[in-house]
Amino acid sequence: MAEHALDISEDTRLQRLERLQNVLDSGALAQARKMLNALTPGEIAHLLEALPLAERDVLWNLVDDELEGEVLVLLTDEVRADLISKMNREELVSATDGLDTDDLADLVQELPETIAREIIDSLDQQHRERLEAVLSYPEDTAGGLMNPDAVTVRPEVTLDVVIRYLRRIRDHIPEDTDSLFVVNRDGRYLGVLPLIELVRRDPDDIVAEAMTLEPPPIPATMEDNQVANLFEQHDLISAPVVDEEGRLLGRITVDDVVDVIREEGEHQFMGQAGLSEDEDMFAPVMVSARRRAVWLGVNLLTAFLASWVIGLFEETIQRVVALAVLMPVVASMGGIAGSQTLTLTIRGIALGQLSGKNARRLLLKEMAVAGINSIVWAAVVATIAGIWFHSVDIGALIAVALTVNLLLAAFTGALLPLILDRLGIDPALAGSVLLTTVTDVVGFLAFLGLASLFLV
Amino acid sequence: MAEHALDISEDTRLQRLERLQNVLDSGALAQARKMLNALTPGEIAHLLEALPLAERDVLWNLVDDELEGEVLVLLTDEVRADLISKMNREELVSATDGLDTDDLADLVQELPETIAREIIDSLDQQHRERLEAVLSYPEDTAGGLMNPDAVTVRPEVTLDVVIRYLRRIRDHIPEDTDSLFVVNRDGRYLGVLPLIELVRRDPDDIVAEAMTLEPPPIPATMEDNQVANLFEQHDLISAPVVDEEGRLLGRITVDDVVDVIREEGEHQFMGQAGLSEDEDMFAPVMVSARRRAVWLGVNLLTAFLASWVIGLFEETIQRVVALAVLMPVVASMGGIAGSQTLTLTIRGIALGQLSGKNARRLLLKEMAVAGINSIVWAAVVATIAGIWFHSVDIGALIAVALTVNLLLAAFTGALLPLILDRLGIDPALAGSVLLTTVTDVVGFLAFLGLASLFLV
Numbered sequence: 001m002a003e004h005a006l007d008i009s010e011d012t013r014l015q016r017l018e019r020l021q022n023v024l025d026s027g028a029l030a031q032a033r034k035m036l037n038a039l040t041p042g043e044i045a046h047l048l049e050a051l052p053l054a055e056r057d058v059l060w061n062l063v064d065d066e067l068e069g070e071v072l073v074l075l076t077d078e079v080r081a082d083l084i085s086k087m088n089r090e091e092l093v094s095a096t097d098g099l100d101t102d103d104l105a106d107l108v109q110e111l112p113e114t115i116a117r118e119i120i121d122s123l124d125q126q127h128r129e130r131l132e133a134v135l136s137y138p139e140d141t142a143g144g145l146m147n148p149d150a151v152t153v154r155p156e157v158t159l160d161v162v163i164r165y166l167r168r169i170r171d172h173i174p175e176d177t178d179s180l181f182v183v184n185r186d187g188r189y190l191g192v193l194p195l196i197e198l199v200r201r202d203p204d205d206i207v208a209e210a211m212t213l214e215p216p217p218i219p220a221t222m223e224d225n226q227v228a229n230l231f232e233q234h235d236l237i238s239a240p241v242v243d244e245e246g247r248l249l250g251r252i253t254v255d256d257v258v259d260v261i262r263e264e265g266e267h268q269f270m271g272q273a274g275l276s277e278d279e280d281m282f283a284p285v286m287v288s289a290r291r292r293a294v295w296l297g298v299n300l301l302t303a304f305l306a307s308w309v310i311g312l313f314e315e316t317i318q319r320v321v322a323l324a325v326l327m328p329v330v331a332s333m334g335g336i337a338g339s340q341t342l343t344l345t346i347r348g349i350a351l352g353q354l355s356g357k358n359a360r361r362l363l364l365k366e367m368a369v370a371g372i373n374s375i376v377w378a379a380v381v382a383t384i385a386g387i388w389f390h391s392v393d394i395g396a397l398i399a400v401a402l403t404v405n406l407l408l409a410a411f412t413g414a415l416l417p418l419i420l421d422r423l424g425i426d427p428a429l430a431g432s433v434l435l436t437t438v439t440d441v442v443g444f445l446a447f448l449g450l451a452s453l454f455l456v
Numbered sequence: 457m458a459e460h461a462l463d464i465s466e467d468t469r470l471q472r473l474e475r476l477q478n479v480l481d482s483g484a485l486a487q488a489r490k491m492l493n494a495l496t497p498g499e500i501a502h503l504l505e506a507l508p509l510a511e512r513d514v515l516w517n518l519v520d521d522e523l524e525g526e527v528l529v530l531l532t533d534e535v536r537a538d539l540i541s542k543m544n545r546e547e548l549v550s551a552t553d554g555l556d557t558d559d560l561a562d563l564v565q566e567l568p569e570t571i572a573r574e575i576i577d578s579l580d581q582q583h584r585e586r587l588e589a590v591l592s593y594p595e596d597t598a599g600g601l602m603n604p605d606a607v608t609v610r611p612e613v614t615l616d617v618v619i620r621y622l623r624r625i626r627d628h629i630p631e632d633t634d635s636l637f638v639v640n641r642d643g644r645y646l647g648v649l650p651l652i653e654l655v656r657r658d659p660d661d662i663v664a665e666a667m668t669l670e671p672p673p674i675p676a677t678m679e680d681n682q683v684a685n686l687f688e689q690h691d692l693i694s695a696p697v698v699d700e701e702g703r704l705l706g707r708i709t710v711d712d713v714v715d716v717i718r719e720e721g722e723h724q725f726m727g728q729a730g731l732s733e734d735e736d737m738f739a740p741v742m743v744s745a746r747r748r749a750v751w752l753g754v755n756l757l758t759a760f761l762a763s764w765v766i767g768l769f770e771e772t773i774q775r776v777v778a779l780a781v782l783m784p785v786v787a788s789m790g791g792i793a794g795s796q797t798l799t800l801t802i803r804g805i806a807l808g809q810l811s812g813k814n815a816r817r818l819l820l821k822e823m824a825v826a827g828i829n830s831i832v833w834a835a836v837v838a839t840i841a842g843i844w845f846h847s848v849d850i851g852a853l854i855a856v857a858l859t860v861n862l863l864l865a866a867f868t869g870a871l872l873p874l875i876l877d878r879l880g881i882d883p884a885l886a887g888s889v890l891l892t893t894v895t896d897v898v899g900f901l902a903f904l905g906l907a908s909l910f911l912v
Contacts, residue, residue, distance in 0.1 A: 013685060013808035021813050042689030050809035052817045163655045170656040176693060177652050178634040195651040196633050199619045200626040229469060232718070233498030235711040237632060237693055254710050255691040261714060262688070265721015266803065272728065273799035274792075281804055282814075285821060289828040292796055296833055299792045303785040304840065311781045311844075317773070324780035325767045328896070329759040331784070336730075336755045340748055343729035347722065348737055352469035353506035357477050358738075361508045365741060372745040377752055384760065388767075440784070 016043070017050050024055055033062040041070035049079050052282045057086070069095040073103040078280035080110060089115055093122075100174070101127065102147035102256070105134035133249060142227050143220030145260070146241040148250035149174045152183045153207055155190055160203035162193070176255075181240050181248055182211045189217045189240050189248040217242040220249055224260045229352070231257045268350065271428035274298075298433060306331070306440040313448035316456050322389040323451050326398055329381060331443030334405035337373065338435045341366045341413030346427050349417055363414040370410035374403040393455055401447035405439060412438045472499070473506050480511055489518040497526035505535050508738045513542070525551040529559040534736035536566060545571055549578075556630070557583065558603035558712070561590040589705060598683050599676030601716070602697040602706035605630045608639045609663055611646055616659035618649070632711075637696050637704055638667045645673045645696050645704040673698040676705055680716045685808070687713045724806065727884035730754075758893040762787070765897050769904035772912050778845040779907050782854055785837060787899030790861035793829065794891045797822045797869030802883050805873055819870040826866035830859040849911055857903035861895060868894045 016039075023032045036044060036059065044063060048056055048071070060083055063071060072080055072095060084092065092111060096104055096119050108116045108131070120128060130148035137143025151173060153162050162180065166173065180193040191211035201210050217240045218227060230236065231254060238253045266277035274295035283291075310317070310327070317324050345362065348354040354362065378399035386395025412435055417427035420434075472495075479488045492500060492515065500519060504512055504527070516539055519527060528536055528551060540548065548567060552560055552575050564572045564587070576584060586604035593599025607629060609618050618636065622629065638646040647667035657666050673696045674683060686692065687710060694709045722733035730751035739747075766773070766783070773780050801818065804810040810818065834855035842851025868891055873883035876890075 012682060013689075014811060017809065018811040018813070021811060040690050042691065046689060046807070046809070050804075050807075050811075050814060052814060052821075166652075166655045167657075173652060173656060176691070178693065195655065196622075196629060198655050199622045199651065200629060201623075226468060232711075232714055233469075233502060234496050235498065235632070237634065237710065254693065254714070255688075258688055258710070258714060258717060261717050262721065265718065265725065268725040269721065269728070270799055270803065272725070273796045275796060275799055279800065281800060281809065281818060282821060285824045285828065288821070289825045292793070292825055293829050293832055295796065296789060296792060296829055300785070300789060300833065300837070303788045306784050306788075307781050310784070314777045314781065317780050318777045321770045321774045321780075324773050324777075324783075325763050325770065327780075328762050328766070328784065328787070329756070332759045332762075332892075332896075333752060333756060336752055337748065340729045340731060340751065343726055343731055344735065344737055347726065348506075351502070351506075353473065353502070353737065355470060355474040355477060355506075357474070357481075358506060358508060362737060365508075365738060365744070368741045369745045369748055372741065373749055373752055376749055377756065381756070436788075440788075 013043075013046060017047060020047060020059075021051075021055070024058060029058075029062065032059070036062050037064045037067065041067055042074050044071045045074035048083070049076060049281070053082075053284065056083075056282070060086075065091075065094055066098070069097065069099045069107065070103065073099070073106050076280065077110075077278040078283060082280065084110055089118075093119055100147055101130050101149055102134060102145065102250075105131055105144070106139070108135070109139065130250075137220055140224045141220065142218045142222040142224070142241050142252060143249065145224055145227065145256050146220070146250035146252050147174065150240070150248065150251040151177060151180045152187075152248060153180050153193060155182050155184065155206070155208035155211065157207055158203065159198050159201055159205050159207065159210060162207060163198055163203065166198075176238075176253055178237050181251065182207055183248050187247045189242050189246055192240065215239045217246070217248075218252065219244065225264055225350075227252060228257050228260045228264070232261075264350070268346065268428045271426065272432050274429065274433075302433060302437040302440065305437060306444055309441050309444045310448065313452055316448055316452040319456050320394075320451060322385075322391070322394055323448060326385055326389075326394070327444055327447050329385075330398060330401045330405055330447045331440045333377065333381075333402060334409040334439035334443045335436050337370060337406050338409030338413040338439050339432060341370075341410045342417060342427075342431050342435050345414050345417045346431060349421050349427065354418065359414070359418055363411070366410040366414045367407060370406045374406040377406070378402045397450050397455060398447065401443065401450055404446045405443045408442050409435070409439050469499075469502060473503060476503060476515075477507075477511070480514060485514075485518065488515070492518050493520045493523065497523055498530050500527045501530040504539070505532060505737070509538075509740065512539075512738070516542075521547075521550060522554070525553065525555045525563065526559065529555070529562050532736070533566075533734040534739060538736065540566060545574075549575055556603055557586050557605055558590060558601065558706075561587055561600070562595070564591070565595065586706075593676050596680045597676065598674045598678040598680070598697050598708060599705065601680055601683060601712050602676070602708050603630065604706035606696070606704070606707040607633060607636045608643075608704060609636050609649060611638050611640065611662070611664035611667065613663055614659065615654050615657055615661050615663065615666060618663060619654055619659065632694075632709055634693050637707065638663055639704050643703045645698050645702055648696065671695045673702070673704075674708065675700065681720055681806075683708060684713050684716045684720070688717075720806070724802065724884045727882065728888050730885070730889075754889060758889060758896065761893060762896040762900055765900045766904065769908055772904060772908040775912050776850075776907065778841075778847070778850055779904060782841055782845075782850070783900055783903050785841075786854060786857045786861055786903045787896045789833065789837075789858060790865040790895035790899045791892050793826060793862050794865030794869040794895050795888060797826075797866045798873060798883075798887050798891050801870050801873045802887060805877050805883065810874065815870070815874055819867070822866040822870045823863060826862045830862040833862070834858045853906050853911060854903065857899065857906055860902045861899045864898050865891070865895050 020035060048059060051059060092115050096107055133148055178195055182190045182193055184190055191213050193207055193211045197210040215234050215236050220241050220243055238251050240251055241249045243249055263277050270277050381402055382395035382399035385398045386392055416434055417431050420427040420430055476491060504515060507515060548571050552563055564575060589604055634651055636649045638649055640646055647669050649663055649667045653666040671690050671692050676697050676699055694707050696707055697705045699705055719733050726733050837858055838851035838855035841854045842848055872890055873887050876883040876886055
């Protein structure tokens, strides 16, 4: 046992990746196959995502047929699409064999229409109806996340009856069942019966006495990040999903929610650089280049806008070259200060913590913080610039410009994401480009504009 | 039931916050207290985090005494420290009453030494020993995350005996128990007995037959983000924690892991702006200002470094002012391209997907992507700049400078986080400042340097 535990501690994902790459490089494919298929589908998916395209294809061919479906479900969208595009009809059909209904629903939506149809038609009626129930909801809602395979019981039976029922259906109980759902004759959700109640209570108790009303049922149309919040704030492990009439449709388990939370975090992080959270690290060069080009193009527009502003003051710069030397300081300090406020505001919005009321308070607070910092840093920058260029005027000028830019940066950083969010534009994606545009333009305009008025 | 479900769908966290703020503003404290204490501790923590300081204090006074401890546990570090600093000894002691051992361990570490000692001493021996076991591991390890209150059974007894045992200890079974842990006479971990096995199997089966060896036991010293990976890749709900001799110390449940994953994501996102994931949105203005000042100061150094580079070419700029107008384009395009590569690399490192081998592959791929984009955008920028300033030379010059900067940006973006990580410096925190320094300096140096050699 002791060695078993130690083994895992050393077996970080990175070391596993390196070991596998060494085996692949040595060409010992049989050994690689053995290593690979001893892993969980989640671990295999992780390795596939980490490998460059050629090695990924080699590895994928080594994965056992019966694991392929589960691995595909767990891959990020781009890598999954890449592998699916290289599989033929029979491989795809056999990969979906034996999947849970929620996993099958995820996968079927990524398959070519005709193959998806064939797979759906091959199911028995009960499975097909359940699958179609999941497919009828968008992927990013509770209905799309749920697994319709849940064990239900009636409120009026005794726990003893429930236990005997479970023994009868023993091989058909879904994995990770930690509780049963109580429904009435019409399939309406009434409550949850945690398994622990079955064993710790008197077997003659009836279900209605033993069930709890927590967690509250989740409407199938609820958005996935709201579902994640509910799980977090109620510390849920699984929760029932109901339709608009309160009828039980299925259950969501926490492992699906973990994926939603992970993706939300990655979306914010990657979004600021104009990348998608599904970005394949080893996407083909031309595919990556095309995507990146779009982002560079958008940013080029803002860069040229800043250049145009500078261009308005060519004459001024020609007379006082120090302005050209110092102008990036004003612009970049604004950008930095603004991005701090922007980041704080985007997180507040994502967490549902910014109402109209406290958004105003945040705006005021951030302006106050910017005000204090502009006093401090205007003094520092003015001193350095004044000494460097032997000019009190230049020092005074940059101090004023920096103050203006820092205050406007805080104002924009707090307000912009709220406005974007209101307009239905994702602030995590568009926020930083727009903010930098503002801080660059205002920074150059304030500094060079003041100089042309007072210095030249 | 139907209305119940609909209620939740409309009751987003934001609406709840707004409703509560309205009630607070109207001064109906009794109503606010009632609304508040009907919520889960997680929901109360969320509201407290969302409120400005004065309102937060008002709200905190309305929270029922018996909920205070659980709410404190769930708050982010800064908000918790703020509230604890305003509580007196008795309030703190009574808040810790009845907490689970893992929660108590989290809280005790944040309390003043003397109060913590008093609380620990007031526990009975079993609880004290368990608490001290948790406290002996750093907070960000499996040992620090675990709850030592787990139900254990012996492998040789029958399931029927287990069920009778559970009925006897019914009121002492920890919340969210989904499985029991099997240990031998010495307390060594042997396997897991999911509750479902108790009810679906023959009561005369013995535990050893019914238990599973999955999940693998987690060493108490494993880092929390590795624990999170394990939970994600094995789809775990709870897992046993063992010491170096394989003895069971406790269990980790998925709700703790969800917090780790959420914090990891926020750390990456907030870190890029020099903010901590624990940042209190409504920290006092002076506290925020001081923290932000540090980040602005660091960035000012890099801004002045860029200015100094520009200063080397004052004469050149004076002769060709177009250079001053265009130089931000070269620097900012490099910054944008570099931050895309940087972000991709930081995520790869965080996910344990960048070994020495595929890091080299990623570097080559990113350089290739940058190469293609530099051809495209060098042509576009050269054309615009050439027409704008009626000069083929300036067009050619900016094309070359842009190409150099984009290639170097990709090189730095891929290599820098790997080097920082190797040095034990957090790339999510230091990466973007250092990258921008490189792309600014190289951008200005390449553009102005080439100009001074060939243009003037």
